[in-house]
Amino acid sequence: MSLNGSGGWANGVPSIEARELVKRFGTFVANDHVSLQAYAGKVLAVVGENGAGKSTLMNMLSGLLQPDDGEIRLNGRPVRFKSPRDGIEAGIGMVHQHFMLIPPLTVAENVVLGHEPSKGFFDRPAAERKVAELSEAFGLKLDPRHRVQSLSVGLQQRVEILKILYWGSEILIFDEPTAVLTPQETRELFVVLRGLSQQGKTIIFITHKLKEVMEISDHITVLRAGKVVGQLETASTSAQEIASKMIGRDVLPEVHKEPPSFGELALVVRALSIQSDLETMAVRNIDLEIRAGEILGIAGVEGNGQSELVDTLIGLRPASSGTVELRGKSLLVGSSGLKTAPARIREAGVACVPEDRRERGLVLQYTVADNLILGMQDDALFSQAGVLNRGKIRAWAQTLVKQFDVRPRRSDVPVGTLSGGNQQKVVLAREFSENPDLLIAAQPTRGLDIGAAQFVHERLVEKRDTGTAILLVSAELDEIFALSDRIAVIYEGQIMGVFPASSVNEEEVGLLMTGGSTHAAEQSIDLSAPALTQGT
Amino acid sequence: MSAFSDSGLWTTLANASLYQSTLREATPLSLAAVGAVISERSGVVNIAMEGMMLTGAFFAVFADVHLHNAALGLVAAMAAGGIMAGIHGYSAVWLRANQIVSGMAINLLALGLTSYLAFSVYGTNGPPVPCVPPVPCSGNQVRTIPDWSIPGLNGIPGIGKVFFQQNPIFYLMLVLVILIQIFLFRTTLGLRVRAAGEHPRAADTAGIHVLRLRFLSVLPSGILSGLAGGYLALAISGTFSDNMTSGRGFIALAAMIFGKWNPFGAFGACLLFGFGQALYDNLQNTTGPLQDYSTLVATLPYVLTIVALAGFIGKAVPPAADGIPYDPASNA
Structure with missing residues (x-):
């Protein structure tokens, strides 16, 4: 690899350069002969899907990890970092994702x-x-x-x-800095980054958000599956081109979706109210209906009662009042508060892809196989008299791993070692395999790259088409619109309106999500009310 | 209560010697507890104070008798405790062993080792006995560390005897408690120790050598536990006997937690536990019904501790990474 590969303006010596870096974790090759160059006063974007090896590469550049092979050069001189101390001494600073x-x-x-x-x-x-x-x-x-x-x-x-x-x-590495930021904070960060760049600092910006790449970077290195698959100049490329390099195929901008074929009523929520941890009302007197074969998207800024609603539906939080029925059977019974044990609710046919997969969806230390049978361990398929049948579990897990394209294609590794996207595939595989009547998907693509997000979306639509009722909770309007057949907007624990997805646009929903002007809200409700009646 | 009014409880509580022995009892507990604070603040759980103390006690007597010098006995005690801590630190920090298992192994090792050594060295003649100053000391007697009486101050009614007629190690302990408090919260090294115990990777990325720092933080814990053992052997009992620490290391552990991983807090808890022990000892010497209940009365501080820990003083939150081995090469 030579310096010449990186393009016209970059004739100078790169302030930092990776040459053919290799890093292995066990048998897994996280970085496979990776090279990149970054220059003073420029912003280099390093893009790639989750698990493409971006963080590993940056950890080597900053001295946190040591390469198994290859070389790092600073201003043309080879360096060897034994620890982050050496990296700091050499003028490399990293803002970590966590x-x-x-x-x-x-x-x-x-x-x-x-x-x-x-x-x-x-x-x-x-x-x-x-x-x-x-x-x-x-x-x-x-x-x-x-x-x-x-x-x-x-x-x-x-x-x-x-x-x-x-x-x-002098060399500043930012590992997915915008993943945790609000749009406002992201704008502020970009102002800071531009200022630093103008002062002659070298900036390496890791992300998988292409809009940001186009906005902030001067040049781009694309990683896929541990290898560099492209070195581009931002001025002469497009988001499309980057995306196709990232995932190795062209982006399918929209999920292909047939019109829904509504079945009978699956979930019926009536006058449901739920208290928050702070004992204020998180959900106030809401009504919802979802039919089999339908995706109902709940749009809302986070913290408007969505999490509490989901918790109640899966039995983790008692309701204050109201009723919830699945196929005519009440899910809210019990002596201490309106709550049913989560196991009962699962038996009744509810599955859930939780908001926080690492906290609630998976036991990170368990293997992929064990995670795939969590909650089903007493099923006669997997155990007899309390003794797990390892052979059957492995076979089952292998099938699901293949079916859901979990990478690496192994069921015997701890699920915590997988990338975020593959962890989510494991959750999805397990929840889907229960063949639920109602599937709750809370922020199902949070933190996932395009490829994984698209995979999740496709699977959700597939599931809908097999007649499952799906409750989608998402803070991302793109996602709501890509998937939903009907959209319910939640604001401060109240449903501001329910609309067939085709009858509203993002702006109208966005307005309602933020409590919008009542005039506009009323108007959009007025407009869509007839369509809603027809739809249900 | 009136049934007990003439039973000796009030006399006991009003007697300065109760408080004098409270401080006496609190001394070894405090030494071990504040030492452990350093270890745990750096992220290494230390439940091995009991073993380190016991090892210290044996080697204090051994060195004292052979070298005819109590100060050297204390040095040997600290060295022995330090070596035990080195073993714990090596396995817990460098080998990333489970710290509870490593600590328990140290405790069992110390118990067996000191019993074995004591028997093989003193088995036939019995353990050495303390040397009482007016009589010239013979070769195999223990030179004890006598209390200081601070002239002028020891005569102050009430508090004179409590505070100014104590063992030199008591005063050393007071100084150490203060120094360790300052070390942890006012020095750069202390800041780094706390960082290593809260978020070792963050410390690592800031250029701190986490493993070395953690290993070095375990050592003072052993050294001070060893000193505590030396105090028990040379200042209190004047001899070594099997398992003579009788759980003090674990009480120190409880005190450290009760004190919320804070030197002053741990010291306060040690005073409370020391009071419990002193009360028990004093009631043992009374006559009447309370003597029968002395064991029960003496559990009071511990009962209070459980009650307090269960919710009245708030949760005792350990350093976030306490007990979790740090692996700089992992990709987490």
């Missing part, structure tokens, strides 16, 4: 950690002064004395950025 911050410590303590100003004792005033100066200089407003645990995610990221600036880093 922040490297210590929540109980203050902003100042986090920033100076490892390089503390000291007069024998920790010189706190000096640390706070320096951090205040830095945050002033780079437009990252922060109070050095606040504890990190009390900060919003956006502000925590500022602390991370301040930290690497405090180190005097």
Whole structure:
């Protein structure tokens, strides 16, 4: 690999260069002869799907991991990092996807950690002064004395950025920095990044959001399955081209979807109210109906009662009042509050792809096979008299792994070692295999790359077509519109309206989601009310 | 209560010697507990104080008798505790062993090893006995560490005897508690120790050598536990006997948790537990019904602890990465 491959303006020596880097974890090759170049004053975007090896590559560049083969060069000179200390010394700073911050410590303590100003004792005033100066200089407003645990995610990221600036880093690596940010925070971050770039810093920006790539980067390195599959200049490429390189085929912008064939009523929710943890009303007196073979999308900004609603439907949270029926059978019975045990609800035919797959969907330390039978372990198929039948479980798991394209195609590895997209495939495989009457999918593509998201979408539509009622909860309007047959908008625990998907547009729904102007809301309800009646 | 009014409880509670022995009992507990605070703050769970203390006690007596010097006995105690901590640190930090299992192994090893050594060294003649100063000490007697009486202050009514007639190790312990509090919360190294215990990868990415730091943090825990054992052997009993620490290491562990992984907090808890032990000892020496209940009365501080931990002082939250081995090469 030579320098010449990277394009016209990049005639200078790259400030950092990877040459043929190889990294293996056991038999898995995370990086397979990966090369890239980044230049001072430019923003390099490194794009690729989850599991393409982006983070591994960056961890090697920053010294956290050591390559098995290949070479890293700084300004043309080969370097070898044995630990992050060496990377920091060499001027490389990384803002990690999962922040490297210590929540109980203050902003100042986090920033100076490892390089503390000291007069024998920790010189706190000096640390706070320096951090205040830095945050002033780079437009990252922060109070050095606040504890990190009390900060919003956006502000925590500022602390991370301040930290690497405090180190005097010239090469700044951002590992999926926008994954956790609101659109507003993302815009602010981009302003900061442009400023840093203009000051001559080298910026490496990892993402799988193509819109951001086009907006912020100067050049692009595309990774797929641990290999570099493209080095592009942003000015002369398109999101389409990047996407096709990323997933190895052209993007299918829309999920192919036949018109729904509605069956009988599956889920009927009447006058349901649910309390939040703070004992305020999270869900207020809502009515919902879903028919077999239909996807009902609940659109809403997060925190408007969706999570509580899902919890109640799967038996994790009692309702305050109201009724929930699945195929005519009540799901809300019980002596202590309106709640049924989750196991009973599963038996009744409800499956759920939970919002937080790592927390609720999977036991990360368990193997893929064990995760695939969670909740079904007492099924005669998998155990006899409480003794697991390993052979049958393995065979079952292998089938599902193949069917759901889980990679690596193995059922005996801990599920936590899989990429996010493949973890979600495992959850999907398990929940689908129960053949539920009602499938709840909460934020089913959160954090997934295009390929995995599309896979999930296709499977959900397939499931709908086999006659399952699907309740989709998503904060992403694109997703709501791509999948839903009908859309219910939730705002502050109330359903603002239910519309056939074809009768509303994103703007109208967006307005309702944010509590919108009542006039517009009324109008859109008026417009769609007749269609709704016809639809149901 | 009135039935007990003349039973010796009030006399016992009003007697300065109860509080003097409270501090006496609290001394070894505090040494072990504040040492463990450093280890656990760095992310290494240490349940091996009992074993480290016991090892310290044996080697204190052994060195003291052979070298005819109590100070060298204490040095040997600290070294022995430090070595045990080194074993725990090596397996827990570098080999990433389960820290509970490693700690338990240290405890069992110490119990067996010291019994064996004590029998093979002193088996035939019996354990060495303390040397009582006016009589010249013979070769195989233990040079004990006598209490200090601070002239002028020890005469203050009430508190004089409690605070100014104590063992030098008691005063050393007080200084150490303060120093460790300052170390953890006012020095750069202390900041790094806490970072390593909360989020080792964050510390690692900030350029801190987490494994080395953790290993080094386990050592003071062993050294101070060893010193606690030396105190028991040379200042309290003047001899070594099998399992003579009788659970003090575990009480120190409980005190450390009760004190929320904070040196001052741990010290406070040790005072409470020391009071329980002192109360028991003092009631044993009374006559009347309370003597029969002395064991029960002495459990009071522990009962209070359970009640307190169960919700009255809030949850005791350990350092976030306490007990979790750190692997710098993992891709997490």
